[in-house]
Amino acid sequence: MRTLYILFFFICVFANICCSEGSNNQPILPDExxxxxxPSEFNPDNVGLEYDDGTNIAxxxxxxxxxxxxxxxxxxxxxxxxxxQWEAINERFMKLDKKNVLKRNYIFIPDLEDIIxxxxxxxxxxxxxxxxxxxxxxxxxxxxxFVIQEGEGGGGCSDDGYGMSNILVVNxxxxxxxxxxxxxxxxxxxAAIVHEFGHFRGIIDLYPFAIKASDNPVSGQSFSPxxxxxxxxxxxxxxxEWSEYELRCLNVNGARKEYRxxxxxxxxxxTDFIEFTITENGEPVEGYTLNFYxxxxxxxxKQIAHTMSADGNKVRKDxxxxxxxxxxxxxxxxxxxxxxxxxxxGNKGYCFLPIYEPHTQGLIDKVENKITDxxxxxxxxxxxxxxx
Ligand SMILES: [Zn+2]
Numbered sequence: 001m002r003t004l005y006i007l008f009f010f011i012c013v014f015a016n017i018c019c020s021e022g023s024n025n026q027p028i029l030p031d032e033x034x035x036x037x038x039p040s041e042f043n044p045d046n047v048g049l050e051y052d053d054g055t056n057i058a059x060x061x062x063x064x065x066x067x068x069x070x071x072x073x074x075x076x077x078x079x080x081x082x083x084x085q086w087e088a089i090n091e092r093f094m095k096l097d098k099k100n101v102l103k104r105n106y107i108f109i110p111d112l113e114d115i116i117x118x119x120x121x122x123x124x125x126x127x128x129x130x131x132x133x134x135x136x137x138x139x140x141x142x143x144x145x146f147v148i149q150e151g152e153g154g155g156g157c158s159d160d161g162y163g164m165s166n167i168l169v170v171n172x173x174x175x176x177x178x179x180x181x182x183x184x185x186x187x188x189x190x191a192a193i194v195h196e197f198g199h200f201r202g203i204i205d206l207y208p209f210a211i212k213a214s215d216n217p218v219s220g221q222s223f224s225p226x227x228x229x230x231x232x233x234x235x236x237x238x239x240x241e242w243s244e245y246e247l248r249c250l251n252v253n254g255a256r257k258e259y260r261x262x263x264x265x266x267x268x269x270x271t272d273f274i275e276f277t278i279t280e281n282g283e284p285v286e287g288y289t290l291n292f293y294x295x296x297x298x299x300x301x302k303q304i305a306h307t308m309s310a311d312g313n314k315v316r317k318d319x320x321x322x323x324x325x326x327x328x329x330x331x332x333x334x335x336x337x338x339x340x341x342x343x344x345x346g347n348k349g350y351c352f353l354p355i356y357e358p359h360t361q362g363l364i365d366k367v368e369n370k371i372t373d374x375x376x377x378x379x380x381x382x383x384x385x386x387x388x
Contacts, residue, residue: 044109049139052255055344058107059255061215062133062141064116064125069146072179079112083181084192086110093197095237096229101247104254108197110142118143118328122152138164139257140200142193144172144182152176155192157199159364163257165200169193170381188234195233202253202261203246206231208298209335209354216300218293219350220339226356248363259375263329271362272374273316278340280347280383284313287343292322292336292353300337309343319358319377340381349383 047058065078086108093106116132118125122143126133133141141164145152148170155168169189174180182189199205209225216222225231228243242250249265258264278285292306306322308315323332335354341347356379365375 020245028314041110042107043264044107047107048268050255050257052104055105056107057104057255058109059139060137061108061110062116062138063110063112064118064122064141065128066143066145066147067117067119068149068177069144069179072147075115078115078183081108082112084185085183085190088185089193089197092190092194092237096194096240096242097247099242101242101244101251103251111138112282116143122155122170123158123166125214126164126166135164137257140165140167140168142169142196146182147179148172148174148176150176157196159259160257163261165196165258167193167196167200191233192236194295197235198230198242198246199251199262202256202258202265203230203249204262204266204334204356206243206245206354206356209226209295209352209356211295211300211352212296215298216337217302218300218339219348221337221350222354223335223352223354225354227325230279236316245360245363248360248367252363252367260330263332266332266359267320267324267329269359269362269366271319271358271365271377273318273376274319274322274353274358275314275376275378276310276338276340277314277378277380278310278342278383279380280342280345280349281385282382285340285342285344285383286313287311288313289341289343290315291339291341293339294333295335295337305333305336319362322356336378338381339361340383342383345383345385347383347386349381351381353379 042053042056042058047060051058063082067312070078090108093108101229114132116125117131118129120128122145125143126141145168151173152170154172155170160166169182169192171180181187206225206228209223211223213220213222226243226245228246229240230246251263252269253261276290280286287310289307289309291304294301294303297350301324305325308317325331325333332355335352338351338353340349361377362375365371
């Protein structure tokens with residue numbers, strides 16, 4: 001994923017409007033009246049901001065193409081291929097929900113009639129071409145950079161500050177001045193855009209939590225985050241899917257328009273307390289110290305963000321106070337390596353604590369089970385006696 005693209009998003013969608021195959025098999029008698037369509041039939045013309053009709057969530061997507069790339073082909077080249085690509089994006093987004101957990105059918109509708117041909121910084125398209133983007137209609141823009149210039153970096157998902165996502169599709173690995181065809185089916189653009197739509201719909205990246213044993217100077221253990229589209233979005237549809245965590249985020253966020261929705265999602269549905277239980281060789285430990293080591297850039301650091309002592313073998317910690325270090329919603333730690341030291345024996349035990357674990361607990365308790373009591377995420381660290 002860290003490879004080529006950056007992406008962002010969306011699609012369009014006609015496939016979902018069709019009837020199921022079964023409905024076509026019903027013979028219609030000559031004098032039978034045409035069935036009237038149900039009132040809720042999806043009509044793209046009705047789609048505005050935060051569109052959710054109870055069956056479909058839909059978004060109009062503004063498309064932009066860099067002028068350097070556009071000048072090397074003609075409009076037909078882009079329009080025909082974009083249409084195909086966005087059908088594939090829509091298909092992939094839904095097919096990655098393999099257990100039918102999504103509460104809505106998602107539809108991404110690219111505007112292929114008024115494509116913006118942009119000059120200058122791709123991240124500035126929403127500002128520089130504001131008069132071309134109806135803020136009451138578009139909740140997301142996808143800019144393609146087919147020809148990069150010296151010094152241009154990677155893509156990804158950004159925000160205009162008010163909840164309109166700004167997704168950039170670019171391949172920073174290609175030679176400046178050369179045309180890279182993001183619309184070729186053999187590229188990973190469809191998968192990348194679906195991943196960026198994950199951000200658009202309020203999910204954080206999960207791949208940065210991966211840690212190699214050699215990058216953990218504290219305990220020497222490795223860590224692999226849960227598989228999913230925000231971890232590795234590139235496998236074929238048959239080989240990957242939205243994880244349960246990702247599906248929970250998609251369902252709770254729906255069609256919501258919000259600045260950095262993924263941060264808001266974490267904050268609003270986070271568990272209340274994290275309860276640690278410490279054992280040594282399976283026996284309760286009375287009296288210990290907990291150290292929370294920071295992780296960053298795929299490494300465990302030797303910096304301790306929090307430290308605490310406890311007398312009994314259980315201790316509760318305010319979950320938000322543990323993860324958020326500043327007042328802004330985006331000021332949180334992604335993951336800790338937690339170290340437990342038995343006061344009596346001096347032996348140490350460890351566990352990784354990625355932010356999506358207590359968040360998952362919060363989503364289950366507060367959204368799915370709607371509990372009125374406080375939500376607790378429980379974590380046990382079993383200390384193994386150190387080898388001499
Ligand atoms: Zn990402």
